[in-house]
Amino acid sequence: xxxxxxxEVAIGLVFCYASVALITSxxxxxxxxxxxxxxxxxxTGIKAMLNSDTPAGNTLILKIYNNALAHPTGSGAATxxxxxxxxxxxxxxxxxxxxxxxxxxxxxNDFAQLGKDIDALPDSQLRQVLQGVYSRADxxxxxxxxxxxxxxxxxxxxxxxxxxxxxxxxxxxxxxxxAGVFNVDSIHLFSTLWQHPTLIAQISIPTATPDxxxxxxxxxxxxxxxxxxxxxxxxxxxxxxxxxALLGAPFWFxxxxxxxxxxxxxxxxxxxxx
Numbered sequence: 001x002x003x004x005x006x007x008e009v010a011i012g013l014v015f016c017y018a019s020v021a022l023i024t025s026x027x028x029x030x031x032x033x034x035x036x037x038x039x040x041x042x043x044t045g046i047k048a049m050l051n052s053d054t055p056a057g058n059t060l061i062l063k064i065y066n067n068a069l070a071h072p073t074g075s076g077a078a079t080x081x082x083x084x085x086x087x088x089x090x091x092x093x094x095x096x097x098x099x100x101x102x103x104x105x106x107x108x109n110d111f112a113q114l115g116k117d118i119d120a121l122p123d124s125q126l127r128q129v130l131q132g133v134y135s136r137a138d139x140x141x142x143x144x145x146x147x148x149x150x151x152x153x154x155x156x157x158x159x160x161x162x163x164x165x166x167x168x169x170x171x172x173x174x175x176x177x178x179a180g181v182f183n184v185d186s187i188h189l190f191s192t193l194w195q196h197p198t199l200i201a202q203i204s205i206p207t208a209t210p211d212x213x214x215x216x217x218x219x220x221x222x223x224x225x226x227x228x229x230x231x232x233x234x235x236x237x238x239x240x241x242x243x244x245a246l247l248g249a250p251f252w253f254x255x256x257x258x259x260x261x262x263x264x265x266x267x268x269x270x271x272x273x274x
Contacts, residue, residue: 009194020184021249024178025248043084096148097145104118104130182225184238
């Protein structure tokens, strides 16, 4: 069974990592919102789908984003990609499929003519993909919409993976900068808590959820900050702290709850000494 010292040290470290991860994610979300990273990432994915390097691809993208189903807050009158404002960070797959069909077809509700419109697309790669989708629809408009929705979802899965990788990079840099500025050195923190486990016992660990900034009120009570200059392994300690943030605040807060539950019976039954 874990003794009280091990638990106190573990709780102190996990509480610190949970706080850093929460701060990091909050800063990243603010940056992502300010820079419209999600909407830009979505537009990049759609550009890749429709070959925006070609005039035909650009035309389709503009028609889709001028469609209220895909971009309900848009003006509907953009003539270039640069004129697109407040682009959405999410588009429903079914809405995208309908908007794409509307962008291609020359005669509404004419499935046969839609096939001819697809055959007339100048981009050979896009034309080949859409011809395959059209043939699998077997003459059914609903099936065509479903096929296009599936294609969109599979593409967005790749886009989402790329976005998560980008987010992890941002979060690591943010956490590393935070660790350096406030000297959140995991090695120093572990060493100090191991020698003085009562430090964490004096802190009231919050039962806050990962989206609550109130849980950070005790962070300054931990042995972090610039009491001295750089030590031998300080930078390594920063790297450990920054890496921990990549696991996310929910992971650390859930682990913290488990450790706090374990601490209660250990405190009631402290180890006996001879």
